[in-house]
Amino acid sequence: MTEDARPLPGFLDLLSADPGYSACPEARLADLRARCPVHADPVTGHVLLARHADARRLLNDPDLWRNPARAAPGSLFHRFTELRPVDPAVPASERTSILMLDPPDHRRIREPLQKAFHARVFRARALVEAVVDSVLAGLSGRAAFDLVAELAIPVPIHAIARILGVAPGRQEEFRRWSERIILTLNPLRSPAEDAEALAATEALHAHLGELMAARRRAPADDLVTDMVEAQAAGAPLSDREIQVNLTALLVGGNLTTTDLIASGVKLLLAHPEELARLRADPALASAAVEETLRMEGPVDFTVRIAPSAMAIAGTPVAARQPVFALLRAANRDPEVFPEPDRFRLDRHVAGAAPHVAFGGGAHSCIGAALARLEARTVFQKLFAAFPDLRLAGEPTPYRRLPGFRGPERLAVVTGAA
């Protein structure tokens, strides 16, 4: 108990759909961290962790579960699974991506996917540079633009389309599917949005199925080829599992990387000294990416489920109770990051404590290297292409998607006549 009579913020007060939270998430999170860093929220049945050390320990614990179907039925996290009826004849691994699976399915699918995807990302530098160059070329000579719509959205979509192997002629269609599939991330979506997302998911699965058949006949230099070759070499993956998890790369990767790019540009433009340091030394782009991930991580939280009763810092956790690591709160924990609300590139030096923007442990983000590569490339090329870039000075509206944070629009002026 705390002596402060104000009610503690609960899980529902920490969603971007709440205007007070959206206006300043840090204020509410700092309040929770100060008054009750391990909070058993009676309304949702979730335990909330606001400290870096507790979040890190939770993420790294290999004995915890992730599959929401295993959460206590009364909890809100479990209720999300009831949004759409499922066909029990279809195995879970063909219905949901690795993000919602536990061992042994999680490891069986993640291992070959991660091996192939990381090898591709490792070689993707020239590809990402070409994508960023072409998007920036389209903006050349413009006096003003919306950086979200015209740069931060197209870069991740075009990069992943090319990594997967989507034909240039199908990329606009691919972009439309990708934008609709992202609606599945919103547990508060309307029935009409749900139907749109489902139709787009089916269309993308069908397209990936065609691509897989084409690559079996004629291999190409892309991730779809890597996956059908891994399967042919004995990786125990069904076609449907490949389609579901390649789709997950879009769902997990596009919007989040958009948010990282837009939030990073906004922070840099709002901190001219740090931007001047980056301009003088473009190698600091990596530090700018890490500091953006720490201060304005695109993902607010991630979750694990306790298989049996346990305690976290003295707070009891019941068997099957969902425990949320509040990543945004952990990344501003003053115990770990001095002056946590200051944007400082110099804090990302060897040996410094890492942020938890990409989660951790068995489920740690599979796309972290790609997101970092895309954001770094944008930071290096954007400020070189537009030396006088400035914020237009309009208020920045933030998207209302629960669990995520990023500008909906970011108006910039270039100084071009």
Ligand code: HEM
């Ligand atoms: C800045 C951008 C990104 C952020 C902040 C982010 C954040 C996260 C977080 C917090 C998780 C959950 C980790 C956990 O529970 O411990 C996750 C998982 C995942 N992310 Fe990302 N992500 C980003 C970009 C990407 C990209 C570019 C891709 C793919 C192209 C991607 C694909 C995935 C997948 C497939 C998972 C599930 C991994 C698993 O459960 O084993 N993400 N991401």
